[in-house]
Amino acid sequence: MISTTALWTAGAGLVVMTGMVAYQVYCRYVLNDSPSWTEPGAVMLMSWFIFLGAAVGVRENNHLGFDILLYILPRGGKRVLRMISDLVILTFGLGMIYYGLQLVQLTWNAILPSLGISGAFDYMPVVGGGILVSLFTIERIVLRLAGAPVDEGLELASPEAEVELDAASDITGTKG
Numbered sequence: 001m002i003s004t005t006a007l008w009t010a011g012a013g014l015v016v017m018t019g020m021v022a023y024q025v026y027c028r029y030v031l032n033d034s035p036s037w038t039e040p041g042a043v044m045l046m047s048w049f050i051f052l053g054a055a056v057g058v059r060e061n062n063h064l065g066f067d068i069l070l071y072i073l074p075r076g077g078k079r080v081l082r083m084i085s086d087l088v089i090l091t092f093g094l095g096m097i098y099y100g101l102q103l104v105q106l107t108w109n110a111i112l113p114s115l116g117i118s119g120a121f122d123y124m125p126v127v128g129g130g131i132l133v134s135l136f137t138i139e140r141i142v143l144r145l146a147g148a149p150v151d152e153g154l155e156l157a158s159p160e161a162e163v164e165l166d167a168a169s170d171i172t173g174t175k176g
Contacts, residue, residue: 010049051129096130
């Protein structure tokens, strides 16, 4: 639910940002009077949908990773490496929250002249993204510890599929 909301919000932000940039182009080239708020507003919106989208990527297990080793490890080794990966991602998310809040605090009293709002709004997406990255990673860690199948990205669908893959690799001679 939260990840779907974040994804839809990110998509809506992309649409609004596109509209803002189109409005700026129209004003600049047709009206010969470019509004000052469109560019910083578009960049701020872009920050939100980037961090929201990244958090959803973590939730969907589409974050960056080095998967080659996971293909050759036994199931238990895969769980250990994925847990280590999740702990690193959780640490990164907590760092986003901690350092993002420091940036928010430092820029709270500064006013963005083109938008007339606090400069802290530039860094709030870092905090929001960090909160979601941390929540989604904690969710995956808890589910994994409870025995739920959260690591389907590299797992075969069923034991029968594994047998079929072994048989196919025996035929092609690719199994080591």
